[in-house]
């Protein structure tokens with residue numbers, strides 16, 4: 001094929017190509033036949049034109065946080081939408097219009113001066129569109145539910161180059177399928193989301209030695225399943241690298257960290273939020289002395305820093321599942337499999353607290369709008385045989401507690417078991433996908449279902 005046929009896609013090795021292929025997930029090769037950063041809707045329409053004309057599949061990526069979740073982009077054309085527009089807040093309507101390419105940090109920075117924030121994830125560098133298309137699990141989630149429930153409209157370029165809007169009133173079937181349906185519908189260029197009023201939060205992390213996990217994890221779970229919806233937390237076992245950039249009391253240690261947020265909305269709600277935190281922490285700190293405690297009252301801009309997600313690209317191999325509560329035997333097997341008291345190559349073994357609004361079906365939700373699961377499990381390590389073996393060991397330990405389903409945003413390894421929905425829902429999603437992309441231009445970007 002003549003290289004001019006692929007313009008505006010850049011060829012491998014050129015600066016434009018490398019720019020478009022930038023990815024957070026370094027374990028997955030990003031080697032499409034051509035790649036470019038789209039700055040406008042017109043650019044995205046041109047991308048679909050070239051893909052149709054050349055017969056090459058078209059793939060979409062912005063930050064590459066989820067690059068491992070779908071089949072490799074090898075041989076496809078890759079469009080990276082980084083719209084030139086800014087995030088626009090409507091303080092009266094409490095909404096934000098967010099261009100594709102924006103990260104959560106961009107939305108938070110624009111919303112907070114208005115006393116508002118978004119229902120976002122633990123990291124400010126994750127892309128808004130990719131997160132929302134997968135539902136989105138937030139530290140505000142037990143109060144406000146799955147983040148995608150706050151989508152008001154989605155502007156998308158379809159395979160035939162048509163620019164269309166999906167909302168509760170326009171193309172409602174597509175709107176439903178886009179929210180958790182597993183991708184492959186087109187290139188989203190803008191979304192409108194409802195924001196939430198939020199001036200104060202209580203956020204932070206308490207850390208213990210991982211050896212305390214046998215007492216602390218079951219106690220955290222007991223609190224978790226009856227906790228009020230204002231609070232959402234995570235319990236993690238973390239292997240902290242011996243780096244000068246980490247606090248010296250943590251460097252090189254296997255630790256247990258509980259972090260998250262209690263939403264307070266206004267100053268008057270802060271004492272109640274602090275009581276909620278105290279109800280969690282007083283019994284736990286009575287069981288074992290923490291080695292670090294950073295909880296504080298802050299503005300909502302503090303939340304993307306709480307979980308200490310890496311900001312720079314890394315290679316990782318992960319696994320996930322939605323879980324029922326564990327019994328005493330379950331915690332014991334899990335903690336042994338996760339290397340407590342021995343050694344582990346797993347960097348993180350995490351349980352995110354669900355329940356509250358996560359479990360409530362909204363009136364007009366998309367494919368993934370709620371889950372009855374008690375916890376979301378996610379673990380990761382550097383790619384390699386040992387990590388694979390240990391992830392499999394943890395998976396075995398959790399087998400009796402699995403719901404059989406996964407949350408789309410956390411299933412970020414293409415070969416792992418994952419299932420967001422049942423077969424009836426799958427048939428409906430596929431009918432809608434076939435309507436908007438009959439030629440399968442975006443088929444390579446569909447998230448697989450594997451039991």
Ligand SMILES: Cc1cc2nc3c(=O)[nH]c(=O)nc-3n(C[C@H](O)[C@H](O)[C@H](O)COP(=O)(O)OP(=O)(O)OC[C@H]3O[C@@H](n4cnc5c(N)ncnc54)[C@H](O)[C@@H]3O)c2cc1C
Pocket residue numbers: 024060061062063064065066067070081100101120121122123125126127128129130131133134135136137138183184186187188189309310409410412445
């Ligand atoms: C450090 C870290 C922290 C995370 N924290 C959370 C968390 O707290 N909660 C949570 O729910 N998830 C979390 N995730 C998972 C994250 O939400 C998913 O990986 C998400 O898919 C990332 O979206 P992205 O656009 O940044 O990534 P990308 O890899 O660029 O995109 C992922 C997928 O989204 C689709 N997509 C992206 N942009 C577009 C577009 N414009 N049009 C059409 N499709 C598009 C594509 O199918 C693409 O394959 C985290 C991931 C990491 C690595």
